[in-house]
Amino acid sequence: MVAESDLNTGLLLFLPYRALENRIFARLAEAGFDDFTPAQARVMQRIGPNGTRLTELAEQAQITKQTAGFLVDQLEKAGYVVRVPDPTDKRARLVCLAEKAASAQRIAAAVVAEVEKEWEAHLGSRRMKQLREALTLLREITDPWAEPS
């Protein structure tokens, strides 16, 4: 009985995701960025280059805005983000990445590149390309925030 790949697709997606996240986290901690948590990172990851509103962060991370506010508070105390007034709406503030976060993001990007290279070595470049292609396509029907092509 060959049990090959009768694993459900959800777990199949989750396993490499977790492996990648773990790698990033470990490297970041080595580099001294050990004063934020995974939950905070998942929010920080979604902040755009021009800043993003709290509510939007909450929606994309699928958490309540209260939770998002709580996490952004921590990130602000730790110096990873700043909140600036939104010029277009006096109720709102834009959460922006501080330089400290940009440094961390550069490291994270390097780890992603490294891991992707390992994956490509294991899969072969053709299969790796197919994987990214399929996932990108899948995003259209699984990510409510995907830009329409």
Place this chain on the structure above:
Amino acid sequence: MVAESDLNTGLLLFLPYRALENRIFARLAEAGFDDFTPAQARVMQRIGPNGTRLTELAEQAQITKQTAGFLVDQLEKAGYVVRVPDPTDKRARLVCLAEKAASAQRIAAAVVAEVEKEWEAHLGSRRMKQLREALTLLREITDPWAEPS
């Protein structure tokens, strides 16, 4: 500038995973299985047909055995699992799925099948096959518990 797929692979994996998990959860709640949490479900998902030790569940879910014990306590109270003595080791107990959990798993499996069908309709069967193939291969280097082929 075509921004297509410059999203990092981690997020690309995570998005469909989350979409699937959400669908399963929603359907389970509809069916009356609303007395367990995502964290509990992630542990329950890993219980094998012959029962699994707490320590092993903890390792695979990458949580401490204390946390795993806490979650299994909840699941036991809610009637989803039972703990039976491990005949091969007097220290250990095997966490086993109760009938209630088996019913829930059947529903979950149906939702997975349904979602996979949708994905296949969107990607085409060739690309869907390639996706599962790539992910299965990737498991070899991202899942410490992957059975060697």
Place this chain on the structure above:
DNA sequence: TGACACTGGTCAGAGTCTCTGACTACTTTG
């Protein structure tokens, strides 16, 4: 066999994450 290291699991305590509900301030709509 008997000491010793190891493993499966629990208890206690603390910190983090997340939610619901209620509220203020500002914006949009008719």
Place this chain on the structure above:
DNA sequence: CAAAGTAGTCAGAGACTCTGACCAGTGTCA
């Protein structure tokens, strides 16, 4: 302008997770 809606906060509670300390049973090896 009044009503409805949106951005964000405050307060309180429940859920998740961890570290550290511990007990009981197992494996090893002189």
